[in-house]
Amino acid sequence: MELLLDSLRQAFMLLIAGDPELFEIVGVSLTVSTLSTMIAACVGLPCGFVVAFKSFPGKRFVITVLNTLLALPTVVIGLVVYSFISRRGIFGPLELLYTQKAIIIGQVILIIPVITTLTIAAISRIDKRYRRTALTLGAGELQMAAVIFKEARYGIIAAVIAAFGRVIAEVGISMMLGGNAKGFTRTMTTAMALEYDKGQFVLAVALGCVLMAFAFCINMLFHFFQGRTRNDAL
Amino acid sequence: MLYKIDSLKKIHGTTTILDISGLAIERGTIYSLTGPNGAGKTTLLNLLSFLDVPTSGTIHFQGTPVVFQQRMLHQLRRQVVQVDQYPILFTGTVGKNVAYGLKIRGVEKKQRTAVVEEVLEMVGMSSFVNADALTLSGGETKRVALARALAIEPDVLLCDEPTANVDTENQAIILDILKKCNRDKNVSLIFATHSLSEAATLADNTIVLQNGRLSHGRKINVYSLRHQRDAGRGDFWVIGETLMYPVAELREVGAGRNKVYIAPDTISCTLLHNREEQQPDTWPGWIRRVECNKGKVELTVDCGLDLTVLMDVAEYRRQALNVDSRVAVHAGLEPSMFFTG
Numbered sequence: 001m002e003l004l005l006d007s008l009r010q011a012f013m014l015l016i017a018g019d020p021e022l023f024e025i026v027g028v029s030l031t032v033s034t035l036s037t038m039i040a041a042c043v044g045l046p047c048g049f050v051v052a053f054k055s056f057p058g059k060r061f062v063i064t065v066l067n068t069l070l071a072l073p074t075v076v077i078g079l080v081v082y083s084f085i086s087r088r089g090i091f092g093p094l095e096l097l098y099t100q101k102a103i104i105i106g107q108v109i110l111i112i113p114v115i116t117t118l119t120i121a122a123i124s125r126i127d128k129r130y131r132r133t134a135l136t137l138g139a140g141e142l143q144m145a146a147v148i149f150k151e152a153r154y155g156i157i158a159a160v161i162a163a164f165g166r167v168i169a170e171v172g173i174s175m176m177l178g179g180n181a182k183g184f185t186r187t188m189t190t191a192m193a194l195e196y197d198k199g200q201f202v203l204a205v206a207l208g209c210v211l212m213a214f215a216f217c218i219n220m221l222f223h224f225f226q227g228r229t230r231n232d233a234l
Numbered sequence: 235m236l237y238k239i240d241s242l243k244k245i246h247g248t249t250t251i252l253d254i255s256g257l258a259i260e261r262g263t264i265y266s267l268t269g270p271n272g273a274g275k276t277t278l279l280n281l282l283s284f285l286d287v288p289t290s291g292t293i294h295f296q297g298t299p300v301v302f303q304q305r306m307l308h309q310l311r312r313q314v315v316q317v318d319q320y321p322i323l324f325t326g327t328v329g330k331n332v333a334y335g336l337k338i339r340g341v342e343k344k345q346r347t348a349v350v351e352e353v354l355e356m357v358g359m360s361s362f363v364n365a366d367a368l369t370l371s372g373g374e375t376k377r378v379a380l381a382r383a384l385a386i387e388p389d390v391l392l393c394d395e396p397t398a399n400v401d402t403e404n405q406a407i408i409l410d411i412l413k414k415c416n417r418d419k420n421v422s423l424i425f426a427t428h429s430l431s432e433a434a435t436l437a438d439n440t441i442v443l444q445n446g447r448l449s450h451g452r453k454i455n456v457y458s459l460r461h462q463r464d465a466g467r468g469d470f471w472v473i474g475e476t477l478m479y480p481v482a483e484l485r486e487v488g489a490g491r492n493k494v495y496i497a498p499d500t501i502s503c504t505l506l507h508n509r510e511e512q513q514p515d516t517w518p519g520w521i522r523r524v525e526c527n528k529g530k531v532e533l534t535v536d537c538g539l540d541l542t543v544l545m546d547v548a549e550y551r552r553q554a555l556n557v558d559s560r561v562a563v564h565a566g567l568e569p570s571m572f573f574t575g
Contacts, residue, residue: 133322135311136283138308141304
């Protein structure tokens with residue numbers, strides 16, 4: 001108990017003092033997570049629209065697979081991506097391993113199913129009459145999709161926020177594909193794991209506090225937008 | 235010719251929702267589409283507005299056969315617009331809703347604003363232009379939805395139950411708008427309705443659907459009506475020259491009207507046992523035909539004229555009715571049932 005309280009006190013001092021190492025780590029984490037969320041959103045949102053709107057053979061199977069992928073362990077993604085980008089892998093010559101790009105690739109794979117399934121759910125909740133109305137007023141497929149996007153906006157934003165929350169807190173992919181290189185691929189979670197290994201808790205606790213603060217803010221945002229969706233439905 | 239329909243079928247699973255062998259709809263006229271619930275009115279409207287695809291058959295629109303493919307459907311939908319029974323407005327202001335169709339057609343903002351003003355004026359909703367569309371009442375929503383449809387100046391306007399669930403005042407406004415847009419802008423109008431009086435007053439032609447098929451013969455439960463004073467017995471409505479109906483309180487409503495429509499689901503039918511005496515305000519008759527359709531039983535009762543009665547299966551079974559059962563039929567007349575035809 002004394003160890004935790006002591007670490008907390010010192011971590012608090014570190015945060016107030018604006019420790020450069022701590023902020024560098026937070027910066028890497030935010031950069032990597034933001035980029036991977038943006039890329040995954042560019043893929044996951046259209047995929048969600050297509051799956052929600054189009055009728056095609058095997059649609060149920062696709063949704064089941066996407067739901068299964070929600071439970072994909074980060075270490076499995078790390079392992080698979082590693083096999084492709086390691087020196088002996090087919091993308092080995094691109095020298096992606098132990099770079100921020102490698103972490104982003106892994107994280108994008110991790111959260112595409114999250115964004116896609118939550119987008120499908122958000123669109124499915126939208127009244128079918130919006131689609132019919134847009135079409136009868138002369139909208140094309142893309143214009144109709146824009147109407148649906150607008151009506152489902154809170155649910156879709158919530159999907160993206162949930163995905164961001166997933167990547168900023170993950171450790172497996174960042175550790176296996178990033179390599180925890182100081183100032184380059186060291187994220188909040190990998191830095192905490194390292195500090196724990198070293199038996200030095202101060203930085204780990206400080207990072208933990210920052211991470212928890214982020215998690216709290218993300219959850220607040222998520223519930224805010226989820227709440228808007230429900231209120232709109234009333 | 236606006237529409238020409240040949241052998242059109244719409245089948246869901248094993249149920250045939252619509253089966254029309256042939257139908258022609260003229261340009262610039264008003265058609266009403268009537269029939270009981272589940273007759274296929276909305277399905278036909280959805281096919282005519284190109285929002286649904288038929289299972290088989292062909293539709294010619296303005297002389298061209300319709301190919302149910304995305305590109306052609308998109309072109310056709312720009313000429314035909316449907317207003318649903320329960321229309322939905324997009325998030326945003328009333329003005330933005332009305333301008334939507336124009337915006338996606340690339341009409342300039344200045345012109346959009348002018349059209350929005352004009353159509354909102356037409357439906358009497360000018361003061362709502364900046365109001366949040368989701369805060370409107372049912373009648374207001376219908377009027378704005380109508381304005382949104384009219385803003386794009388369609389060739390054809392399809393309305394599903396335009397006055398359903400709307401108060402009397404709004405009903406009159408909506409009917410007036412529909413008549414005006416046909417007369418002033420030559421918009422062809424097809425509207426589904428339960429109200430035969432509405433169909434008779436507004437439409438040039440009536441399409442009657444029954445069980446998904448066109449009813450070419452006599453409209454169901456539509457009869458001629460005559461007012462008669464019988465010395466000593468008071469006032470009567472004579473329905474179909476056969477039935478005498480004492481309805482003194484509806485004398486003013488029926489004045490000048492010569493037709494009555496008795497909705498099949500408003501008629502009650504009670505089994506008459508030999509020894510039972512007939513209740514007042516009922517007509518004795520015999521069940522001549524029984525048909526089960528979508529959870530309802532349709533009876534044709536011969537009580538001097540053939541009356542179509544719609545009842546729940548449970549009620550039909552409870553009374554153990556059958557063909558040739560002797561029954562007492564009761565039909566309460568209401569003001570909306572009278573019309574001039």
